[in-house]
Ligand SMILES: O=C(CO)[C@@H](O)[C@H](O)COP(=O)(O)O
């Protein structure tokens with residue numbers, strides 16, 4: 231079983247003081263930094279690129295940076311993110327002409343590779359590539375924005391992918407992204423996720439401005455531990 235990971239999505243952080251926000255959320259118990267890259271083409275929003283990833287590394291961030299590419303085409307930007315300090319690079323199969331080739335490209339640049347399934351993407355897209363992946367990321371909202379509600383059918387999908395991963399016998403992570411909160415994280419963990427992205431639930435947590443993120447992150451971790459041990 232993969233250890234639990236809480237990965238705050240910096241999409242909901244205050245970009246005017248991003249370095250401090252990342253330092254603070256990691257000091258308050260986060261395990262990874264989830265880094266959402268949107269291109270206003272594959273998704274209708276525009277965010278951050280390799281320069282910002284590199285800036286976080288130069289700022290002193292040593293935690294794994296979990297890069298979620300919502301970019302089409304994807305291959306061109308992979309080497310730049312590897313050079314900028316990405317640890318894991320995940321992409322959407324719809325944004326790659328050759329999914330297997332993109333996975334190998336990510337690995338050849340020294341990063342771990344993840345494949346992201348949108349709510350409407352069938353799990354069969356994992357057939358023939360699952361064994362090559364380090365992570366499967368299931369979207370529980372349609373990609374493009376933070377602050378959306380968790381789509382309940384994702385729970386069944388999580389159970390299906392959990393079975394596929396267990397059958398493979400490989401140490402592949404199962405990450406969930408979208409609408410994850412302290413209130414629903416236990417049932418998401420029970421359905422099979424081991425890695426949890428949360429943006430608005432962490433960065434917009436009531437009182438976080440004054441007291442930081444430790445309270446909400448420890449509530450999430452306790453809820454997951456009650457299920458996963
Ligand atoms: O990739 C995405 C959205 O496309 C996510 O990473 C969101 O940024 C998560 O935000 P919340 O739903 O947790 O607010």
Ligand SMILES: [Fe+2]
Nearest residue numbers: 239266298407
């Ligand atoms: Fe994301």
